[in-house]
Amino acid sequence: MTSNSQDDLAKEELIAKYIKKLIKNVESLQLPHKQLQAFKSLVLMTKVRDDKLIGNLITLGGLPVILRCAKQKNDFEMQIEAICALTNMITGCKDHLDGVMKAGAFPVLCHLLNSYCLQVCEQSVNAIANVVVSGKIYCEQAIDKGIVRSLSYMYYLHPSSPIIIRRVACILRYICRVKLCYTLVKKIIPVIRALIYQVDKDIKLDILYAIVYLTDNIDFPFKLILEYGVLKHMISFLDDSDIKILTTALHGIGNCLKDTKKLVESALDNNILQHLNILVIHNESLVRKSALFCLGELLGNPISYVQDDISAQLIVNIYINLTDEDFDVNKETIYALMNLSATGSKDHIFTLANMEFISTICDMLVYSDWEIIKMILKLILNLIARSEEYFITITSLVRNHIDFTMLEYLMQHENTDIQKFAMEIYTDLNYESYIV
Template sequence: RSTMACAEARLSRFNKLGDPAKLREKRIAMCVKLRKDQKNEHIMKRRTITLSSLSDKEISCTSLEDIVRDVNSDSIPSQIRGCQAARKLLSERDSSINEIINAGLLSCFVAFLSMDDEPTLQFEAVWVLTNITSGTSWHTKRVMDHGAVPAFISLLSSPMLHISEQAVWAVSNIAGDGPMYRDVLIACNAIPALLACISPDTPLDFLHNLAWTLSNLCRSKNPYLPGSVVQQMLPSLIMFLHLSDKNILSQVCWAFCYLSDGENNRIEVVLRTGIIPRLMELLNHEDTYVVIDAGCLEVLPKLLRHSKSSVQKEAAWALSNIAAGPSKQIQQLINCGLFAPLVELLRSGYFKSQREAVWVVKNITIRGTMDQMIFVIRIGALEAIIRLLQVPDAKVVMVILDTINNLVMAAEKSGETEGVCRLIKELGGFAHIEMLQNHENVVLRKAASYLLDKCTEVTTQTESTDQRR
């Protein structure tokens, strides 16, 4: 058998992780679940805010019949009372959305949106409609069919801040429901109206809602967001990226993740904004989970494959810092499919980028679980770093020797020493390490001799046992 065939057989014998194709399917499913969880979290926040924002003065328990009567009344106080009772009902259970729609109240709520002389009624009506648009796509469509979109967009410029902010919530719900509804918003000039809400005086909570809305606008594809609209939004997204609020950073990172999805020309638009230094700064922030949970890692595979060596290097450097964190962070790197482009970089990237990529692998051998290390081996990282033992940079070679030694020590703890050492040998590791025993660097020579002796002892003992059998 060929050397690589032996290596593959070795991997299949000691690997406990299972079939690679099934593992890939599992990782994809995990990523999908993470996205769904993120979307569901937004909905829960909306509901929580709705419930916690109710007046301390209890709205009396009102039947649907009472709500219909009050909303259709000619009395403003009664209409307000009806809207309040409706939004309380909507806050308590999802099934009430259908009840409100079937009662024929949507046209009344939409009509109330234009009553600028009655801001309380206006606010209650937009709140009710916001909760309805938080339901299914059909619920959102029913609101739109009653002409609510132009009214929502008009309310974005309301002098009453709480009304404007509630209108942003409604627009965001619609934007997150798919490209068709998103394009309706764009056609109604929602983008300029939303961007006009952003100013140095805008409260932080309001900015968070605006960032979430812009992210929802970027989310949908088939078709993607038009390039002209992206250009309109980029200055505000870049501004948001330089704020320190965790919620805003999370939303804007998702936005850039969506914008960079698809063809290379889309990620080029993002790269030309000059956000990479800030993105890398965030990825190396003490609060790394903020950016990881935001989906920022999904941008990085394309950065690792970028034609510019400086971009490759920065991306690999950021990943090495994330890999230096707990095993949970390392698992995020695996789940997001970052190791395939990382191995490509180790095999054929620019040397400065490869140097940073080597640190990613080393950090995993320090902080990762044995299963995570086996995954990294199986995807080709061990073979790639063994080939780099030939580079003239003594520091890089030393890092690789440390990495291989870490793998062997981890294997000792899990009873996989023989499998790992034989794999190192079959991948050409012994030959390269043996040559390093003649290196001019004394420390490197000693490290190579120590590692070779350790691995050789294990494989020799095993071979002797096999021969006696």
């Protein structure tokens, strides 16, 4: 063995002895100030950011001691030191985080959220935030340990702490990625409603992400979004200049517009169409894509035509995006137009037919993406089926611009929907030819 190896081994043995001595002192010293001094020395080792040192501390039994100190009632200084040590371990390597969780630290941290000491609450919620951002599995564990109830209680106990407000918003963003039961959603929504009014950009963004994750779940009780005024406030964010705020708000609103008649009516009453008319021609492609997604969901709901607010200008603004260089923008544009063709009025159908729209979508059948091809074929079918007195005009336009070789090829496509739609169009066009 080399001298260097011997020196390293001797050093490790000294460190191990020192850790054991500190643990013993924390557990055996009777005078509170002496115990606190020994504990601070133990905590100091976690601040070094040395993974090996922290690993030794955990292996030698440091975690149970830290957790016992965290439970010291009314000894807020001891609790704060303990939470600091846990936070340092949580933000280290994954093995340390797993060790902290297996040792039962999370229930302790949740309990500390109920403390009347503001600093204890702030330190605890900061530690928990560092846990939940580490992965979905930790979010699930946090929910199982009662984080939602503890978080709600603490927020209302200390509603003016900037640290708590920021961390609560962050935690909500991450735990909402997990499918929550109705009881937990009911506890979360009032906090979301309160936080959505915050001016801070990061808080607003975290809350918008939380809403998006919640509403991505089709079983989400969407009526709560209406009852707590969340939809109205999300729509107000569409005046924001920040791209992330805009796109996230649009995603959340679009999710809500898939649901009930009341949500759609509320969106219309809060001028959603005026916002979307501008945002579908926004300079940023991400905003256009999100606005078109939102508009597509709105156009897919027949109630959106009650006030006859779908103007020719809005249709033109949607159509402009068909030639966009961004594939995703194209896709959302076709989706919006497909829904318009399915639920729009006779005038909307005629407006589409009067533009170079049919020529453009027929040319787009060369797309290799089968989802886009399917939507285009469905769109053409909708136009033909709902053309009424414009039947001859629209079918003639389709016949003049569609590539029949391509149509025949699509009739043999591996996707059964594409086969079916292509065959129906082929039949309709031959019927029109027979009439002429």
